[in-house]
Amino acid sequence: MRTLRAACLFASVLASGFANVSEATDVSPSNQNEAAVARMLKEKGILAEEYLGMVYTVMERQLVVRPxxxxEDLELYDISHEGRxxxxxxxLKNSDAKDIDGEAVAPALRKTLVEQVCQPMxxxxxLGGSAQYRYADAKMVKIISIELSxxxxx
Known part of the structure; x- marks a missing residue:
């Protein structure tokens, strides 16, 4: 359930990021195949990496209040981007990494993320972008990291 709430927050911020950048650049990638989007960007003189960087920057700014x-247990404490x-x-504020088997929860978490994130992303x-989801415990010890593309x- 918490992953669903996090994905909903993410999806609305992502949609807003694309809307803002699409309006500013006059390039809208929604419902376009990769080749069509690449052509639109090329015509505008914008690299895909630059375009995604603009979208991701808008997302970071919209989630300025962090965490x-x-x-009650899960917080999104930062968003960062590099390249695509x-x-x-x-x-996880009330958890200890040594009590969670990241490898055991990875398949279920990946499945949920795919279900919730693939459409908005x-x-x-x-455009060749990817999303990394990193989870840490209360002491900021890594639990698991999942990348989607x-x-x-x-």
């Missing part, structure tokens, strides 16, 4: 509390990858940094994925989506 964002997803529920955006990273969401989550912390489709435009970014079609176009090849992960149905």
């Amino acid at each position: 964002q509390y997803i529920d 990858e955006i990273t969401f940094w989550y912390r 489709k435009s970014a994925f079609n 176009a090849s992960d989506c149905p």
Whole structure:
């Protein structure tokens, strides 16, 4: 359930990021295949990496108040991006990494992320983008990291 709430927050911010950048650049990747989007960007003299960087920057600014509390245990404490990858940094505030088997929860978490993130990230994925989801415990010890890209989506 918490992953669903986090994905909904993410999807609305991502959609807003694409809308803002699409309006500013007059390039709208939604419902376009990768070749069509690449042509639109080329015509405008914009690299796909630059376009995604603009979208990701809008997302980071929209979530300026951090941490964002997803529920009583989960918080989104940072968003960063480099190149075509955006990273969401989550912390489980009441958990200890030694009590969680990241490898055991990875398949279920990946499945949920694919179900919730692939559609809103489709435009970014079609431009070669990827999303990294990093989870840490209360002491900021890594629990698990999952990366998604176009090849992960149905």
